[in-house]
Amino acid sequence: MRSNQKKNLPRFILQWSVIAFLLFLGVRAFLQKDYIPDFEAYCPFGGVQALSSYFLSNSLACTMTTAQIAMGIMLIIGIILFSKLFCAFICPIGTISEWLGNLGDKFKVSIKISRSADLLLRSLKYILLFVTFYYTLDSNELFCKKFDPYYAVASGFSLDVVWFFALISISLVVIGSIIFRLFWCKYFCPLGAISNILKFIWFAASVILLYVLIRITGIELSYVWPLAALAIGGYLLEFFGGKLNFFPVAKITRNESSCTNCRLCSRKCPQVIDVAAMKVVTDVDCNLCGECLEVCPEKDTLQINRRSGLKWLPVIAAIVLFVIGLILSFNWELPTIDQRWGTPAELEKAAVFTQSGLTEIKCFGSSTAFANKMKEVKGVLGVATYVTTHKVKVLYDPAILTDQKIQAEIFTPQKAVVREIPDSIQNIKMVSCQLDNFFDPNDFSHLTMLLKEKSDALGLESVFSCPVTVRLFLPGNSNLKESGLKEIIETKILRINTNELSTHFDLSFKLVGTPLPQTISLTEYKNRMFEPYQSTFNWKKSYRDTMLDTLVVQADPKQYDIEALPYFVSHLSNDNGVVGFHSSMDSTSRVFFNIIFIDSLTNSVSILKNMKNDTLTVNYEGGEIGKIVNKFKF
Helix, strand or coil: CCCCCCCCHHHHHHHHHHHHHHHHHHHHHHHCCCCCCCCCCCCHHHHHHHHHHHHHHCECCCCCCHHHHHHHHHHHHHHHHHCCHHHHHHCHHHHHHHHHHHHHHHCCCCCCCCHHHHHHHCHHHHHHHHHHHHHHHHHCCCHHHHCCHHHHHHCCCCCCCCHHHHHHHHHHHHHHHHHCCCHHHHHCCHHHHHHHHHHCHHHHHHHHHHHHHHHHCCCCCCCHHHHHHHHHHHHHHHHCCCCCCCCCCCCEEECCCCCCCCCHHHHHCCCCCCHHHCCECCCCCCCCCCHHHHHCCCCCCEEECCECCCCCHHHHHHHHHHHHHHHHHHHCCCCCEEEECCCHHHHHCCEEEEECCCCCCCCHHHHHHHHHHHHCCCCEEEEEEECCCCEEEEEECCCCCCHHHHHHHHCCCCEEECCCCCCCCCEEEEEEEEEECCCCHHHHHHHHHHHHHHCCCCEEEEECCCCEEEEEEEECCCCCCHHHHHHHHCCCEEEEEECCEEEEEECCCEEEEEEEEEEEEHHHHHHHHCCCCEEECCCHHHCCHHHEEEEEEEECHHHCCCCCHHHHHHHHCCCCCEEEEEEEECCCCCEEEEEEEECCCCCHHHHHHHHCCCEEEEECCCCCEEEEECCCCC
16 A cells, blocks of 8 residues: 555645745845846736737737736636646645645644535635626726735735735635635635636536627627626536536546545545545546545556546646747737728738837837827828737838838937037037937937947937938047947947946847948037927917917026926916917027916016926826926026
């Protein structure tokens, strides 16, 4: 006979491997300040939510990824074929809950829940499943992050977490699992609920198929109805002990002729399933963990599908499914948004333009902003964005647009001052360069930081061309040679150190052709670099032009800060008589602030007094009011 103390080693190793990996991520994040681990990147429950949201809205929100969807698909396949392998081998909450339950047994504080209470409590996870999916599908954001005990702890209670909800969840996991075995998993875990529903795949598939058929017929039916049907139906099937027939394919089987009725299997089962009383374990709680197989002292009495040699099948299947999910996530990407506004006839003849390297395409919000921008371009018929690879696809009418015209529409010309002009400089050397692998606004930002660190550049600007043209502005007496400029531009890694945080960016800029230098005047450079700011407010459009007056005030060019101007203008808008502002520069590089006001409501003396305040009163979104130092002096 085998010892009944023998560990289920494959499961033990896999569970500890998952815990060790998560601890490694946490320690690395603590030691490496610029490392931000994504603890939800491969969450299958988030993946099922993301997949549902994608089917409804054809888009992925910022918190949803293709990697999650890949893992969600593997979860579904795993449940249908093998049972709840994620719960048995990978889920850290499940592992910790089981260990805490063993601790409760050891100290004899565990309490057995009555059958009637057990059946009633099981409804809670279906209610939480409904709430979670409802708010996820309604907001297109992962609602589970607000209360998920794993995410709360792993992320250090990030901004997505609602402390009150998370602390309740953590208490249910820790205290609940010690007193009531697998309390969270059985009664509260929404992943457990969706897993149980998927075990009854015939039921789940029927509800989803019926909903799809109704939508295909053109009938508008809210997702609330199939969601409610799945939650209520899943609970009723669990309540009345619905039988698992063909699915899951893999099941624990017991050979009655060789069974000695020692009942070690029933006592060892983490889910407290009475394995010894069953020929085939069809209990919805069975997750094929294999503990009963390991503890059984009689050879070939407990097996999987009455076949010997399959004891390792569950753990191998869990690993294989996870690896397949990883491979899928690295080689397959769903578009974050995929919008079409052209007619079917136009789309049939549409050409496709693809642009990679757009690091500003990094979330659902930036993708939507890009789509809205493209909608204004005549001839563009649709867009798809891919945030993981920072890529966009644009569908367009080839009779109206070309690839190059679309590139020009996507491109954002930029300019930036790198450093102030030294007093000794009389003229500027402008060097025009063409750069490959340079297109995105973030590329411009990185090049600006690179030039500030490694050159005496005063400023730069980008202009659309193929490749993109970048004009560098150097002091007229700069000694920077072409070879030195090439070395700077083609730097492979940019490192930025701020306080204790160190960040690095991988760069791939390539200088194409020969840089073309020319000399320009100081005045021309200042005019090139000047960025005007304009704003209207306080119902300006409701006043006739004859009622408007303008106060023109000369400003110090060295104090001109485009990023500080919105706060200054917000301060001016507190005077209801001020209705507009714009900055300008004349041919001699003098900077002027032009304040538009209603002379019957205010006057220039009052406005000037306001402008000279040491402190600005700023109105923020949401109605908040703040005080900041006035950077502008008059």
